[in-house]
Every structure is written in structure tokens, then in C-alpha cells.
Amino acid sequence: MKHIAHFFLFVALQILLMDSLVLYSTGFCFIYVAFLLFLPLGISRVWLLVLGFIVGFTVDIFYDTMGIHAAASVLLAFLRPLVLNLLTPRDGYDSGDAVNIHTMGWRWFLAYTFTLVIVHHTAVFFLETISFQTALYTMVKILLSTLFTALVMVILQLLFFSSKRERMDYR
Template sequence: MNSSFGIKHIAQFILFVALQILLVDNLVLFGTGFCFIYVAFLLFLPIGISRMWLLILGFITGFTVDVFYDTIGIHAAASVLLAFLRPLVLNLLTPRDGYDTNDSVNIHVMGWRWFLAYALMLILLHHTAVFFLEKISLQDAWYTLAKILLSTLFTTTVMVILQLLFFSPKRERVDYR
């Protein structure tokens, strides 16, 4: 990894976690839909990042949110699950020509359908883990499912808006040596 790669992603980490803690924490749709924008950091990492780094970054990201939310490891567990499943989802969605290992996840490069399938699958899995770990019972399963679905749609919509506003339509070249 080169230094510009590290600096760029450290800045993204700080930005997404700060947005989550300072701003998005107070955004709730109908008392049910929550936005967990910090997962964008994990979803937008380059495709060629190693699994070990992905799992470590997943833990650090979730643990940081847990510290501020006082949620005793719920976000850390869900983020590590997301980081673990991300390469599997990428393999599942591999285009016919394969990925360029230098590509980052970008709606402009990968296309709408690919990005929505990728984001919806991983966000749904993450949110399912968060809300079922939070409740640890099936007593209010319908309410929990409503929270999962509404939160998944809310988070995905915010991520699409972020991609369209702040991510470049051209391919980025990253050197992983």
C-alpha cells in the first residue's frame, strides 16, 4: 500500500465515523429507520484489499462506533461480519470480464445494478446482525424486521447519494505494493 492510499482511507474512516456519531445518529425515519453510514467506509474500500486488512478495519470501525454508542460490541460484530462476507459477495457479483484489482467500489465504474445488488446485500446482512444482536430475542420479530428493512433502504439511499455527489466517475489507480 502506498501512502496516498492510506491517507485517503484514513480520512474516509474519520469522515464516515464522525458523520455517524455527530450527525446521522439523530436521523431516524418514523422511529424505525436508522442510517448506519459508517458501513460506507467498509463498502467503498478497494476490491483488491486483503481479507486480513478488511477484517481488522471492520473491527476497528465497529468498535469505534460501539465506544461512542455504548453498545458493547454489537457494531463491531456486525462490521466484522460485513467484512467477512464482502469478498464472498464480490465473488458472487463478479462481472464477466472480472474486476480490475485497482478498482474501488464506485457506482460510476461498476454501474447501478451492480452497486445496488452489492450494497443492498451487505447492508441487509449488517443491519440484520445489528438489530438481532441488539434485541437477542424473537419476541418483537416483526418490529425488528421492519427496522431492518427500513434501515437498509435508508442507509442504501444515503450511500447512493454519497456515491453520486462525492465519488469520481473515472477509475482510480491504486498501487498495492
């Protein structure tokens, strides 16, 4: 139930607030990706891909972007397990652990967030332009948007996510 609430909250924030909150016409905050990033670590890959498509397609419907966000979200969902494997702590993960800055630590959380957000934003902006003629401007948009989105995610984690170890049993 908590994850369903997160879905509606992040999509609503994206559509109602973040759509009009743009830094210098180049920095966009795609907060809806937090739904995918904050899911439990033990979620199955198939569910992750399905949820990636659903959240991206939902944003596409409201932004009228013809599948750009769905494609970028599915890419993020596909790469998330690979990034988690690269960032596995020495003791490993518990299958019920959720992504939490308090539990995983600052370095882990920032590496995880920046890696996946930059991949997502690169896909969104290059699919949007489908041209390398404006590559420098697109790279600036990717960088500013990644910083903006990651900063908002850190703030969300610090304000709304518990410092207690979150565990979910999926049986």
C-alpha cells in the same frame, strides 16, 4: 491517506449527524459501513477484518453498544469478498479498482450495497434485541434502515465519488 480520511469522515458523520437522524423511530442510517463497502476490491481479507473491527468498535464506544457494531462490521467484512465473487463481472475486477457506482454500474452497485447492508443491519438489530418475540418490528427496522442507509450511500457516491475509474496500487 484517502481511506484514513474516509474512516474519520464516515465515523464522524455517524456519531455527530446520523445518531439523531432517525425515520419514524425505526429507520436508522449506519453510514459508517460505507467505509468498509467503499474500500478497494483488492484489499487483503485480514486487513478488511481488522478494519471492520476497528470501525465497528469505534462506533460501539460512542454508542455504548458493547460490541454489537463491531460484530456486525466484522461479519460484513467477512462476507464482502464472498459477495464480490458472486457479483464478479464477466471481465473480472482489477485488483486496484474501488467500489464506484459510475464504474461498476447501477445494478452491480445496488446488489452489492443492499446485500451487505441488509446482512449488517440484520446482525445489528438481532444482536440488539436478542429476542424473536419482536421479530416483526425488528424486520421492519431492518428493512427501513437498509433502504435509508443504501439511499444515503447512493447519494454519497453520486455527489462525491468521481466518475473516472479509480485505481489504487497496493504493492
